[in-house]
Amino acid sequence: MSCLDLVRESPIIRTPRVMQLEGMFGLPAENRSCEQWSVNLPLQDRSWNIGLIVGPSGCGKTTIARELFPDQIVDEFDWSHEQSIVDAFPGKMGIKEITGLLSSVGFSSPPNWLRPYHVLSNGEQFRVRLARALAEQSGLVVIDEFTSVVDRTVARAGSCAIAKTVRRRNQMLIAVSCHYDIIDWLNPDWIYQPALNDFQWRCERPTRPPVSLRIVNVHRNAWNLFRKHHYLDSSLHKSANCFLALMEEQPAAFTAVIYFPHAQSPSYREHRTVCLPDFQGVGIGNALSEYVASLYHCKHNYTSVTGHPAMIRHRARSPLWKMNRKPSTVQRQAGFEKHRKRRIPTSRGRLTASFQYIGPSRREDAQRFGLI
Structure with missing residues (x-):
């Protein structure tokens, strides 16, 4: 049981301006300002993973939050001004564990993993900070100003990714926020509202709200917004057909397709798929990839x-894909990935897997895009 009777007092120095203010608004003449709270959070009554203090x-x-959880509340970490963010995580963690944790909170951008903390966007810093807190504190983590520094669309997507990670790792998180719009996305097990002194356990709840995407066929120039986030190469084939996914009219993900010529079995191949870091963690990249594949x-x-x-x-x-080649290294380089003047980085020497789309086709949508 987390119980608290808290009183905060501060002196009032009764200057002429203060006395004028008292007269203007009929305030009583006081020498001290006092606030008090009586809090009762029955957190020992049930098992839980995520709580929300909101108001x-x-x-x-x-x-x-600071009075109840003084040792668990996360303030700003020390970040190196030069070193990559991966070097800020505990030394006992392997690189696969670090990158897996970063990916699980919705920050799945290998090029940005190499950068120092101070050059990341607000949304990226928010997720990296939370990943480090989960790595360093195995028990309860309390985050103040949760999602306050990010765009609200980004906040909702980030809350969903973080909630999944906390539950998968069976850790405990208390988010402290003034934003009510994250409730359905964070999906907390309990909510406390100090303004109402109201605590509520939440019963079994549905998953996050559905994500609505608008997918458009775009010029290759749209790649400029995404190229720096691709984990392999920033180039784009000149024959690529490109698609953009918009979430609430904000660019979120990009997929490009190229034709693979073959005398007996010509095919199409996914050339580039990138989801911007701010929108990672809710399945937008995979949704766009599979939609384009169905076309x-x-x-x-x-x-x-x-x-x-x-x-x-x-x-x-996924039942939509068949694995043609298990994760392995490729020993030879495909001919169409060569350039007359320079050699473009490929999957040679890296661990990759090959897949074939076997899901349903969207013929009407393909006609609407002019593909058939």
Whole structure:
């Protein structure tokens, strides 16, 4: 049981301006300002993973959280100004464990893993900070100002990814926030509202709200927004057909497709798929990839080679994909990946897996996009 009777007092120096203010608004003449809370959180009554302390600014959220959980609340970490963020995680963690944790909280951008903390966006810093807190504190983690520094669309996507990670790792997180829009996405086991002094356990709840995407066919120039986040190469084949997924009219993910000529069995191949870091963790990249695959499946076979661990895991479990080659290294380089003047980085020497799309086709949508 987390119980707290808390009083906060501060002196009032009764200057002429203060006395004028008292007269203007009929305030009593006091020498001290006092706030008090009586809090009762029955957190020992049930097992739980995620809690939310939520309410407007000034209602006492931070004061209560810091008083109840002084050793668990996460303040800002020390970050190196030069070293990559992966070097800030505990020394006992292996690189696969670090990158797996970063991916699981929705920050799945290998090029950005190499950068120092201070150059990351607010959304990226938010997720990295949480990943490090989960890595360093095996028990309860309390995060103040949860999602306060990020765009609200990004906040909802991030909350969903973080909640999945906390539950999968069987850890405990208390988010302290003034934003009610994250409730359905964070899906907490309990909510406490200091402004109402109201605590509620939440019963069995559905999964996160559905994500609505608008998918459009775009010019190759759209790649410029995504190229720096691709884990292999920033180039784009000049014949690529490109698609963009918009979440609430914000660019979220990109997929490009190229034709693979073959005398007996021509096919289409996924060339690039990237989801922006702010929107990772809710399945947008995989949803766009599979939607585009269903368009081209109307014409020929559709294949994809990927080395991204999260995408390999997803496709290995999905009924929409068949694994043609298990994760392994490729010893030879495909001819169409060569350039007359320079050699473009490929999957040679890296661990990759090959997949073929076997899900349903969307013929009407393919016609609407002018593909058939």
